[in-house]
Amino acid sequence: MDDDLYEKGMKIRREVLGDAYVDRALAKSGPFNDPLQELVTTYCWGWNWGRDGLPRRDRSLINLAMIAVLNRSHELKAHIRGALNNGLTREEIGEVLLQVGIYGGIPAAVDSFRLADEAFAEIDAEAE
Amino acid sequence: MDDDLYEKGMKIRREVLGDAYVDRALAKSGPFNDPLQELVTTYCWGWNWGRDGLPRRDRSLINLAMIAVLNRSHELKAHIRGALNNGLTREEIGEVLLQVGIYGGIPAAVDSFRLADEAFAEIDAEAE
Amino acid sequence: MDDDLYEKGMKIRREVLGDAYVDRALAKSGPFNDPLQELVTTYCWGWNWGRDGLPRRDRSLINLAMIAVLNRSHELKAHIRGALNNGLTREEIGEVLLQVGIYGGIPAAVDSFRLADEAFAEIDAEAE
Amino acid sequence: MDDDLYEKGMKIRREVLGDAYVDRALAKSGPFNDPLQELVTTYCWGWNWGRDGLPRRDRSLINLAMIAVLNRSHELKAHIRGALNNGLTREEIGEVLLQVGIYGGIPAAVDSFRLADEAFAEIDAEAE
């Protein structure tokens, strides 16, 4: 893979998700997970997030909606954290999740609000 | 249901999707579909789109991403039209759909680009 | 597979979906599709529909909801036909699809109502 | 939103899910979750469950099937509880989940039976 894109992706990934989160993911990596780390960093973060066509706040809106509908809890919590770093307020995240309820169904919204509550509580605990 | 919310929803629905599209949907309605029209207008458009917490351009970003992942072709084409009315450019819609490919999988992006091509061609034909 | 269960399944399948529909499916079958026909008839219709635990009307309610959420258009239309044969009215089918909209999201309901309209029109045309 | 529909919805929600469950959901609510509570109570419970077109037992059948297929564990357990309150037996719930296995795939049934076992054990423990 493209080394420049990897470096660019790692920089964006750290800015959006935070060093602590990314360091934790990398520390758990080993020979089995290394290709996944390469794929995620180069392809999601370098290629996709590194494109100029949309600001990061827009990309967070899109990801919250998609990942809530795709029903991926761990990833949703990571991207809630990223969305706050990209300038969305908690209230705006709530608005996204209400719209998830309308278009993706009420159970998707109920689950996603519970995960948002958990993510906010974890962030508040770290800040103390 | 709430009559004020229905009226508010109908106004927003027409502004976003266009009178021609909404008139066509209503013309096809009858006793069987009337409760659906009431639900869509009041709940999606009045309650959700009528909330102040996010601007319409943000709501279009969210919907394009969700509806592409949910694999609903007719609705995706309608909301591509709505996204243009809400100020997104064709290039920005393309950016959303590339991100759909990364997080929702490549087949979702390939299908969604084909539908976007069709939607743009229909809009161009109407403009001639 | 179990021959008795196949025979039992074929009888139920014909009662629910109608001879014309089943004959059409079987006529299109050949060496490639035969194992699928065996699976569908024995497993879905013989084993599942042949169980005593729920009446057929209940099984139709369940199937309409699941197949609408699973986004399988051809199968939804077949099971709308089956639901009518099992005693559900058109109005009750509409109620199921409204509930699909609340729990599975509005695009699922909009698509499913359109398919129900098509199925009803086809049935009405056959009756003329 | 419509206050009458909210009141009607809260009454039905309490009858179906039980006061203890609903009180717990409301107690956890706050400014962030209040719009979700409003949405769920007014639209799911007031508008959808409050419609006359299907009895509550039918609505429970539909919801069990949909929520199992949608893969939402917390909501499935809540609606298993609701289904019992609406007159379905444990055996009938098992029949629904077997049919989920046929039309939604075996992994959906295996997961849903495990959740039903958990829900039944919790209910039995409360009854002691």
Add this chain to the structure above:
Amino acid sequence: MDDDLYEKGMKIRREVLGDAYVDRALAKSGPFNDPLQELVTTYCWGWNWGRDGLPRRDRSLINLAMIAVLNRSHELKAHIRGALNNGLTREEIGEVLLQVGIYGGIPAAVDSFRLADEAFAEIDAEAE
């Protein structure tokens, strides 16, 4: 149901998932779960896995990919175990899950790698 197919299925199920896993599933079964056990053993394992058309290693490849996309964690871990018993290496399982990331979206791959890590750690612990 077909008794021969049940016996054949039980033999294959034990060979693929291991006696310990299957004994645990059966021990938890009772009147409520018995029809599910019958369904799983006869149809998945007897009918599907018992067919000659594909070797077991191929069936494991297919199942890992499907169950990862279907987002069923418990079943994915069981079939990772089965895949190893059917001759896939850990590296090959990683390759499947990378491809899941491309076609099913990155969150599906991230979740699935985490589950594979857990499954491998459990297997290693049992081997000590």
Add this chain to the structure above:
Amino acid sequence: MDDDLYEKGMKIRREVLGDAYVDRALAKSGPFNDPLQELVTTYCWGWNWGRDGLPRRDRSLINLAMIAVLNRSHELKAHIRGALNNGLTREEIGEVLLQVGIYGGIPAAVDSFRLADEAFAEIDAEAE
């Protein structure tokens, strides 16, 4: 993006899907679709299909299963064609789709067999 990976991907893509199919996709491309073509060729075909860890026949098995479950008709037909080019027989493709029925639900199998019938008929017509 990485030019070498693009070239490698284009070569594999043409070998798997055939020149006629790829030329048609590229001919329809333009400024709007170019980033998608770049993404698909470089990541799917260059990075994923270009990895040594699994032979192409295995990658086709995985893709047929995933894309059938993901409910993407156009892509399924393209990958049925690719699977034949990668050495799977029609009978083996049928086996994959039967297994899709067991784990992904019967409607997924019924739809996928119909699409396979269409793909085979198109291929036979081209061969005449």
